[in-house]
Structure formats: structure tokens, C-alpha cells
Amino acid sequence: MGKKSLFGLALATTAVVLSACGNEDNHYYSIATASTGGTYYPIGVGMGNLWTEELIDQGIRATGQSSAGSVENIDLLRKEEAQFGILQGLIADQAYRGTGIYEGSAYEDLRTVTMLWSNVEHFVLMNNKIESGTISDVEGTSFSIGPQASGTEQSTRALINGIGLSVEDVSPDYLGYDDTISSMRDGRLDGGSLPAGVPVTAITDMYASGVRATVLDVTDEQLDSINELYPVFFRYEIDAGTYPRQEEPIYTIAQSNVLGVDKQQDADQIYLLTKILFENLETMYEVHNSAREMTLETALVGVSVPLHLGAYRYFVEQGIDIPNELIPPEAEEDEQE
Structure with missing residues (x-):
């Protein structure tokens, strides 16, 4: 069975479990990572475990899933087969701008949550x-x-x-x-x-x-x-x-390796997940040594794709200076409401 089939099987299995719970307020987030032998996978799994442990009483569950890595993760985000994807900064940049291997097929709805660690x-x-x-x-x-x-x-x-x-x-x-x-x-x-x-x-x-x-x-x-x-x-x-x-x-x-997400994901939910992530960095540091690069001070290092509106709200709240190119286009509409 190929990696895409395994990814789809994992999602289907989780969907069955959640539907069995019978709670329409449940929110399930899959985090596309890479092969199990690399760094993407343990950090994605650790992030999913953190979110689930902290927010399960609010019906939120998250799971890191293995994949073929950044290139496939872009595809999974586009198809809504994953809600988050760990991405190499270069791949995220090319996908958003429609350059390199994405020439003629820009993913303009791609947004970022944070820098994770240095590649x-x-x-x-x-x-x-x-x-x-x-x-x-x-x-x-x-x-x-x-x-x-x-x-x-x-x-x-x-x-x-x-x-x-x-x-x-x-x-x-x-x-x-x-x-x-x-x-x-x-x-x-x-x-x-x-x-x-x-x-x-x-x-x-x-x-x-x-x-x-x-x-x-x-x-x-x-x-x-x-x-x-x-x-x-x-x-x-x-x-x-x-x-x-x-x-x-x-x-x-x-x-930077960055956490990617589609702009259509609910801003309030992404704000909450970003907040929980940064309020529990010590837990992430225990997952993998590379995660120790995650801090509020380094959250935007090497990020070139605009932030998701929910993450943007959190970083503004924390007093972080957001470069103009990282302000999501949705922010102006959000501020007018």
C-alpha cells in the first residue's frame, strides 16, 4: 500500500472514531508530516498529542500522520485531506507564489502558522x-x-x-x-x-x-x-x-520548516491552537531537540507566506511586529467587522 493510501486510511479510521462519538462539535485536525524516520513525524505527532490533551474537553482532537513530506503535504492541504502540513520554507514559498515546481499552479490560499525549526x-x-x-x-x-x-x-x-x-x-x-x-x-x-x-x-x-x-x-x-x-x-x-x-x-x-494551513480554516480555532502551542513549548521541547528553536521571538524567522488570520491575531496580541508581507489579506476585512 502506498504512502497516500496509508494517509487516507488513517484519516478514514479517525473519522469513523469521531463520528461514533456522536458530537457535532468535535473538530479533528490531521497534521501531515513526512516519513516516520525523520524529524517532521515526531514533531507533528507531539503537536497533535499536545492539542488533544489540552483541548479534548472542547471536542478538539489532532493527530500527526506520516506522508511523503513537503511536496505531498501541499497536495494534501489543497485537497483538504489534511488540515495542517509541516512544510519546508522553500516549498511553501514556491507553492504560494506559483514558482519552481508550482509554476502555473499557485496555491494562493496557503497560509502559515509559525516557524517550527531550522532546516x-x-x-x-x-x-x-x-x-x-x-x-x-x-x-x-x-x-x-x-x-x-x-x-x-x-x-x-x-x-x-x-x-x-x-x-x-x-x-x-x-x-x-x-x-x-x-x-x-x-x-x-x-x-x-x-x-x-x-x-x-x-x-x-x-x-x-x-x-x-x-x-x-x-x-x-x-x-x-x-x-x-x-x-x-x-x-x-x-x-x-x-x-x-x-x-x-x-x-x-x-x-525554516513552517506549519502550513489553508486560509479557509476557522480563525478562532487557529487562534486557539496557536495559543495552546506557544503556552506549552516546554512540552514540545521534550518531543524533539529541534523543537527547542520554537519561541515567540523566532516565530516568524524565515517565514515568507502570509500568516493565517488566527495566528496573526495571536501574534499581534503578543506584541510581535508583523512584517507587511506576512499580514494576511483577510486581516483588513477582519478589522472592519
């Missing part, structure tokens, strides 16, 4: 292929750009294009993280892209097992060039010692 870019390359120590060194190498149709593939293409190269300038492979490091260890691959929350298990394994490879830096000039095309990236420093035998900081970049 940190890790371009790794065998040491014998390194010249400048920056991501431009991937030119002419055999390089995994991530599984086909994945968020990793899209972000890798964005970074390569952003520095004036194209995938044709490398010999691309389409591997997952563990397979990338394994192929490098066996001498079948020069490098690969492994964006994720720090630390990345596969890269810890790379350093610990003696693979003679390094995570490449991204210069300020490269960051500016990338953001001219894809304005969702920001500076991120990986501290020395984060990985075994990593003696120097790594000056890379990151994009």
Missing part, C-alpha cells in the same frame, strides 16, 4: 574534491541531490542554481541520507546534500566512522545570490564539536 543545509564532499571549501566545489563531482520529488531535491536545486550552476554541472544521484553517506564511504559518490535539523544522524555517522569528507561552508556572497532567486534562507553557524572530530565551526545557511 540546516549540509552539503558534504569528499576532502579530495574540496578546493575552496564552499558549496561551489560541487561542480564536476558526483553528487546526490536527494530522493526524486523530495523537498531535499528542490532545496538542493535551489542552492545550486542560486550560485550560478545547474544540476547538469554535477553528476546527480537521487539517494536518501544514509545511502548517500554509505556510497561516499564505498567510493561510489563524491558528496551529497543532507538538509535537516542539527545534528543530522547520517553526518554524525560520517564523521564518526572516518569518512574523509567535510560539510562545506556557504559564503555571504553565495547566500545573497541564492536569496535573489529564493528569498527564504538565512545564516546558520554549526558550532565546533557538534559532530565528532569537527574542530571548526561550519558557516552554512538554513531555511
Whole structure:
């Protein structure tokens, strides 16, 4: 059974359970995440558990569901098969604006709730292929750009294009993280892209097992060039010692993983869910280390898609300065009522 079928089966099962309760005031929210082995899934499940535990007396239940990741999550939101989706910032931006893989099919009803955690870019390359120590060194190498149709593939293409190269300038492979490091260890691959929350298990394994490879830096000039095309990236420093035998900081970049939602979702409900989330961050921190990046101060970092009206109301209430581009178009109508 495919991942979409499993997602649909999970939703159908939950719908049956809720209908059996016989309460028309029940609200069920599915949170589309990614595969069970990544970070999206445990954080989505933890968020669903939090909302359910805090709001079950109000008829609210939420569940994290596995999926194929950001690209499928956009599709699930469009089809109303999921009410929330954890999204790579780049994918959310492209979907909303109708660029990249969404050219001609913009999802203008997409809104965001908050930044969740940083998706940190890790371009790794065998040491014998390194010249400048920056991501431009991937030119002419055999390089995994991530599984086909994945968020990793899209972000890798964005970074390569952003520095004036194209995938044709490398010999691309389409591997997952563990397979990338394994192929490098066996001498079948020069490098690969492994964006994720720090630390990345596969890269810890790379350093610990003696693979003679390094995570490449991204210069300020490269960051500016990338953001001219894809304005969702920001500076991120990986501290020395984060990985075994990593003696120097790594000056890379990151994009935000964001919580996406359709604008049609009820504003009062989204306000309540946003409020509960931020009033119980300590619970989320216990779910996964990456969740510790979630704070009111960082809620809008790397977010480029307008906020949902409910989340917007909450952040205004908390005194957060909302950039004009993140104010939902619905806010003006809301203020006139």
C-alpha cells in the first residue's frame, strides 16, 4: 500500500472514531508530516498529542500522520485531506507564489502558522574534491541531490542554481541520507546534500566512522545570490564539536520548516491552537531537540507566506511586529467587522 493510501486510511479510521462519538462539535485536525524516520513525524505527532490533551474537553482532537513530506503535504492541504502540513520554507514559498515546481499552479490560499525549526543545509564532499571549501566545489563531482520529488531535491536545486550552476554541472544521484553517506564511504559518490535539523544522524555517522569528507561552508556572497532567486534562507553557524572530530565551526545557511494551513480554516480555532502551542513549548521541547528553536521571538524567522488570520491575531496580541508581507489579506476585512 502506498504512502497516500496509508494517509487516507488513517484519516478514514479517525473519522469513523469521531463520528461514533456522536458530537457535532468535535473538530479533528490531521497534521501531515513526512516519513516516520525523520524529524517532521515526531514533531507533528507531539503537536497533535499536545492539542488533544489540552483541548479534548472542547471536542478538539489532532493527530500527526506520516506522508511523503513537503511536496505531498501541499497536495494534501489543497485537497483538504489534511488540515495542517509541516512544510519546508522553500516549498511553501514556491507553492504560494506559483514558482519552481508550482509554476502555473499557485496555491494562493496557503497560509502559515509559525516557524517550527531550522532546516540546516549540509552539503558534504569528499576532502579530495574540496578546493575552496564552499558549496561551489560541487561542480564536476558526483553528487546526490536527494530522493526524486523530495523537498531535499528542490532545496538542493535551489542552492545550486542560486550560485550560478545547474544540476547538469554535477553528476546527480537521487539517494536518501544514509545511502548517500554509505556510497561516499564505498567510493561510489563524491558528496551529497543532507538538509535537516542539527545534528543530522547520517553526518554524525560520517564523521564518526572516518569518512574523509567535510560539510562545506556557504559564503555571504553565495547566500545573497541564492536569496535573489529564493528569498527564504538565512545564516546558520554549526558550532565546533557538534559532530565528532569537527574542530571548526561550519558557516552554512538554513531555511525554516513552517506549519502550513489553508486560509479557509476557522480563525478562532487557529487562534486557539496557536495559543495552546506557544503556552506549552516546554512540552514540545521534550518531543524533539529541534523543537527547542520554537519561541515567540523566532516565530516568524524565515517565514515568507502570509500568516493565517488566527495566528496573526495571536501574534499581534503578543506584541510581535508583523512584517507587511506576512499580514494576511483577510486581516483588513477582519478589522472592519
